[in-house]
Amino acid sequence: MVPVQYYLLLSAGLFCVGLFGILTRRNALVFLMSVEIMLTAANINFVAFSFQHGNLTGQVFSLFTIALAAAEVAVGIGIVLVLYRNFRGVDVTEAATMRW
Amino acid sequence: MAPLPDWTAAAPAILLGLTAIALLIIDSISPRSKNRNLLAGTTLVGTLAALAAAVGLLVTGTGTNGGVAIYGGQIVVDGMSLFFTIIFTSVAALVTLASYDYLAGENEQAEYYALVMLATTGMAMMASAGSLALVFVSFELLSLPSYALVAFLKDNRGSVEASLKYLLVGALSSAILLYGISLVYGVTGGLSFETIAANIQNSGLTGMLGIGVLMVLGGFAFKTASVPFHFWAPEAYEGAPGPISAFLSSASKAAGFVVAFRVFTVAFGLDIVSSVDWVLAFQVLAIVTMTLGNFAAATQDNVKRMLAYSSVGQAGYVLIGLAALGGGQDALVLGMSMTHLLVYGFMNTGAFLFIALAEHWDIGRTFADYNGLGSQAPIACAAMSVFMLSLAGIPLGGGFLSKYFLFGAAVGAGFWWLAAIAIVNSVLSLYYYLRVVRAMWFEESNGDRTIEGYPLGLYTAVIAAAVVTVLLIPAFNFVADPAVDAAAALF
Numbered sequence: 322m323v324p325v326q327y328y329l330l331l332s333a334g335l336f337c338v339g340l341f342g343i344l345t346r347r348n349a350l351v352f353l354m355s356v357e358i359m360l361t362a363a364n365i366n367f368v369a370f371s372f373q374h375g376n377l378t379g380q381v382f383s384l385f386t387i388a389l390a391a392a393e394v395a396v397g398i399g400i401v402l403v404l405y406r407n408f409r410g411v412d413v414t415e416a417a418t419m420r421w
Numbered sequence: 422m423a424p425l426p427d428w429t430a431a432a433p434a435i436l437l438g439l440t441a442i443a444l445l446i447i448d449s450i451s452p453r454s455k456n457r458n459l460l461a462g463t464t465l466v467g468t469l470a471a472l473a474a475a476v477g478l479l480v481t482g483t484g485t486n487g488g489v490a491i492y493g494g495q496i497v498v499d500g501m502s503l504f505f506t507i508i509f510t511s512v513a514a515l516v517t518l519a520s521y522d523y524l525a526g527e528n529e530q531a532e533y534y535a536l537v538m539l540a541t542t543g544m545a546m547m548a549s550a551g552s553l554a555l556v557f558v559s560f561e562l563l564s565l566p567s568y569a570l571v572a573f574l575k576d577n578r579g580s581v582e583a584s585l586k587y588l589l590v591g592a593l594s595s596a597i598l599l600y601g602i603s604l605v606y607g608v609t610g611g612l613s614f615e616t617i618a619a620n621i622q623n624s625g626l627t628g629m630l631g632i633g634v635l636m637v638l639g640g641f642a643f644k645t646a647s648v649p650f651h652f653w654a655p656e657a658y659e660g661a662p663g664p665i666s667a668f669l670s671s672a673s674k675a676a677g678f679v680v681a682f683r684v685f686t687v688a689f690g691l692d693i694v695s696s697v698d699w700v701l702a703f704q705v706l707a708i709v710t711m712t713l714g715n716f717a718a719a720t721q722d723n724v725k726r727m728l729a730y731s732s733v734g735q736a737g738y739v740l741i742g743l744a745a746l747g748g749g750q751d752a753l754v755l756g757m758s759m760t761h762l763l764v765y766g767f768m769n770t771g772a773f774l775f776i777a778l779a780e781h782w783d784i785g786r787t788f789a790d791y792n793g794l795g796s797q798a799p800i801a802c803a804a805m806s807v808f809m810l811s812l813a814g815i816p817l818g819g820g821f822l823s824k825y826f827l828f829g830a831a832v833g834a835g836f837w838w839l840a841a842i843a844i845v846n847s848v849l850s851l852y853y854y855l856r857v858v859r860a861m862w863f864e865e866s867n868g869d870r871t872i873e874g875y876p877l878g879l880y881t882a883v884i885a886a887a888v889v890t891v892l893l894i895p896a897f898n899f900v901a902d903p904a905v906d907a908a909a910a911l912f
Contacts, residue, residue: 359596402505
């Protein structure tokens with residue numbers, strides 16, 4: 322059996338990959354993908370801890386979050402679409418008509 | 422008479438969900454309907470029914486004795502959840518009334534109202550969440566419709582940009598929240614608040630728990646528009662349609678607070694403060710949030726953006742409710758925080774709806790555009806003055822009393838420095854709130870502005886909000902007592 326620490330390392334690594342993508346990329350679609358990676362990292366945790374604790378709560382909840390992530394992307398892509406129509410591109414730094 | 426089955430305690434959320442479904446059915450029968458009476462009427466009836474149900478449940482004492490736990494403790498209906506459901510449904514009713522005029526001629530009205538109802542359902546679920554699983558699901562049920570609603574003006578660049586920024590920050594913070602939940606699950610082996618509270622002490626994994634708690638806090642900071650996840654708020658509130666700004670800045674913020682109150686007091690609890698000092702984290706957040714919000718608000722020229730930053734500052738005051746815990750006055754501090762949110766729900770919604778009215782008239786967005794408006798629309802401007810003075814904490818509305826007692830409770834709990842910083846901020850906020858009042862009443866109008874018509878729905882909503890704000894002074898105890906009772910039940 323693989324110790325739970327390794328799963329935690331894997332998920333922390335994935336989380337950081339996603340966070341790095343969010344902070345560095347300017348493409349709105351890549352941004353959505355990075356968020357998906359972060360959510361996947363949390364799902365790995367849930368499944369691993371579920372196995373560790375011997376209850377099914379985490380596994381069932383990870384199914385919930387997969388569905389929610391899909392819904393989030395659906396709304397997100399809709400917004401990216403109107404972004405493209407209004408600004409002729411999906412670069413998140415283009416949309417900067419409002420200032421601080 | 423036989424007692425009602427337990428599930429009826431969730432009636433407000435069920436009614437809101439049914440209203441959303443009814444609106445979608447209406448939309449599928451007659452797509453792109455512009456029948457404003459039918460659509461806004463259905464929404465208003467559903468919202469008021471949910472409001473009545475929540476008031477009824479609260480008055481008949483459903484919230485006492487630990488409340489009603491249904492679906493294996495996933496949903497807990499107690500005093501606090503009902504109190505907040507009253508806030509959400511009141512704001513939703515005002516927003517619906519205002520949208521009646523604001524949406525005239527739009528094609529996708531049924532979708533708009535359905536999304537508002539779905540978001541309100543999410544808020545009601547958040548208020549009665551009994552496990553982190555339901556917290557996350559209802560968090561998303563609130564967030565997803567909100568993103569879409571901000572982008573409702575699809576051809577308006579500001580609206581789309583606002584929605585994009587809201588989505589970017591929102592998606593990031595929901596991922597952080599979920600990761601935090603997964604760490605807490607790893608430490609405690611459960612998602613329901615009871616399991617977490619039972620196992621959180623004897624885990625020994627303080628580091629992992631600490632990171633998890635901080636990440637959960639980050640997720641809530643996004644919903645409440647607190648530092649460090651407040652960046653979306655000025656953009657989203659400025660770009661969104663006026664009624665939606667009102668909805669997000671009042672109801673959605675309150676939803677973030679109710680879930681933070683419950684998770685931190687019930688699930689994490691004050692017992693872990695010795696190892697994971699979340700109270701200290703809230704103290705830092707409260708001070709930074711109120712100071713940053715107020716200073717940024719003072720530098721704005723755009724009234725809507727000023728209000729957006731002012732709502733960040735107000736979130737800082739409410740955070741005192743969690744930041745001043747552990748001083749022996751827990752129930753009072755938290756209860757006053759809840760009361761301030763209720764008062765804020767009316768005065769802030771009203772202020773944003775006045776901006777919606779100004780958008781409807783198309784008179785511009787800066788302070789100078791409001792010059793001399795008082796002579797052209799005296800009733801609306803009088804209402805706006807009530808909101809501004811009440812937000813600033815001048816005894817013309819309930820905002821004075823709720824702020825006074827909130828800061829007083831913080832002093833009583835031994836956090837006089839927290840209250841002192843809040844009072845300094847409050848005095849600073851007078852400057853920018855009074856700027857609006859001065860522009861409306863004391864400045865000469867500088868152009869040939871004409872105001873076409875006095876839209877009934879918007880006016881009704883603004884005046885209703887103003888009347889409630891003023892009435893909350895005499896009726897303050899009537900509201901504060903249930904809030905303190907509800908807060909006391911959590912400890």
